[in-house]
Amino acid sequence: xxxxxxxxxxxxxxxxxxxxxxxxxxxxxxxxxxxxxxxxxxxxxxxxxxxxxxxxxxxxxxxxxxxxxxxxxxxxxxxxxxxxxxxxxxxxxxxxxxxxxxxxxxxxxxxxxxxxxxxxxxxxxxxxxxxxxxxxxxxxxxxxxxxxxxxxxxxxxxxxxxxxxxxxxxxxxxxxxxxxxxxxxxxxxxxxxxxxxxxxxxxxxxxxxxxxxxxxxxxxxxxxxxxxxxxxxxxxxxxxxxxxxxxxxxxxxxxxxxxxxxxxxxxxx
Ligand code: NAP
Ligand code: MN
Numbered sequence: 455x456x457x458x459x460x461x462x463x464x465x466x467x468x469x470x471x472x473x474x475x476x477x478x479x480x481x482x483x484x485x486x487x488x489x490x491x492x493x494x495x496x497x498x499x500x501x502x503x504x505x506x507x508x509x510x511x512x513x514x515x516x517x518x519x520x521x522x523x524x525x526x527x528x529x530x531x532x533x534x535x536x537x538x539x540x541x542x543x544x545x546x547x548x549x550x551x552x553x554x555x556x557x558x559x560x561x562x563x564x565x566x567x568x569x570x571x572x573x574x575x576x577x578x579x580x581x582x583x584x585x586x587x588x589x590x591x592x593x594x595x596x597x598x599x600x601x602x603x604x605x606x607x608x609x610x611x612x613x614x615x616x617x618x619x620x621x622x623x624x625x626x627x628x629x630x631x632x633x634x635x636x637x638x639x640x641x642x643x644x645x646x647x648x649x650x651x652x653x654x655x656x657x658x659x660x661x662x663x664x665x666x667x668x669x670x671x672x673x674x675x676x677x678x679x680x681x682x683x684x685x686x687x688x689x690x691x692x693x694x695x696x697x698x699x700x701x702x703x704x705x706x707x708x709x710x711x712x713x714x715x716x717x718x719x720x721x722x723x
Contacts, residue, residue: 462497576613603640
């Protein structure tokens with residue numbers, strides 16, 4: 455089996471990375487950053503998002519695993535104290551894979567420029583540098599509303615515990631093949647009206663945002679933010695691709711939610 459490791463880059467994560475790499479090589483696994491079967495992220499959820507981004511074009515052949523070197527994360531279920539145990543699992547046990555849905559974002563432009571198609575593990579947010587965004591929002595090809603406000607956040611089920619949660623969105627179990635649309639400070643008064651509550655769209659239902667005033671936007675995909683001009687439309691739906699997580703032991707999603715948001719902080723070291 456071929457593996458690669460993505461570290462957060464701090465001293466602690468780098469130390470654990472070096473240790474784990476050596477252990478796995480000692481167990482006859484091959485370090486290969488080009489086409490790994492297994493990608494191990496060492497750091498936080500942010501590191502995991504970076505690992506996902508690096509291998510987003512190889513999702514079919516790559517499975518991911520996260521080790522956290524800070525607090526418990528949503529994509530990182532192994533602690534740095536469990537490295538030896540984890541290495542033995544990787545070397546000796548065939549892994550079980552769990553798949554989660556992803557979000558497909560297609561940005562289309564005025565003129566000749568080719569559309570950008572991007573996959574998100576957590577979410578996309580669409581904002582502007584100045585003033586508010588004004589979109590014609592279509593769902594399944596039908597006009598739904600005219601949105602005015604700071605922006606919109608469209609998230610995956612596994613991303614629903616991130617930015618989406620801060621916007622008052624629901625937490626979705628990742629076995630649900632859906633995306634969630636949450637408003638970021640919509641303007642609601644006698645003139646402008648939006649739905650005001652988060653929407654959950656099933657597979658095959660597309661949301662299309664058509665800019666009505668400006669066409670320059672700040673579009674974030676997970677931890678990466680870019681500015682785009684001449685935007686004609688932004689389309690979002692559940693992607694046909696899925697992300698594969700390696701599981702050597704069960705860690706139910708709701709336990710993760712509880713341990714991250716409800717239970718008092720557990721000390722790992
Ligand atoms: P960051 O600013 O370090 O991330 C913010 C926090 O979100 C961190 O604590 C991060 O965990 C956590 N996080 C990431 N993915 C998560 C998930 N699926 N469920 C629950 N928490 C999650 O930046 P980052 O580490 O590069 O992460 C980028 C993400 O930050 C974006 O995808 C977005 O979801 C989130 N974000 C949130 C807000 C907000 O809540 N107001 C605003 C902007 C961005 P770690 O500390 O383990 O990395
Ligand atoms: Mn982070």
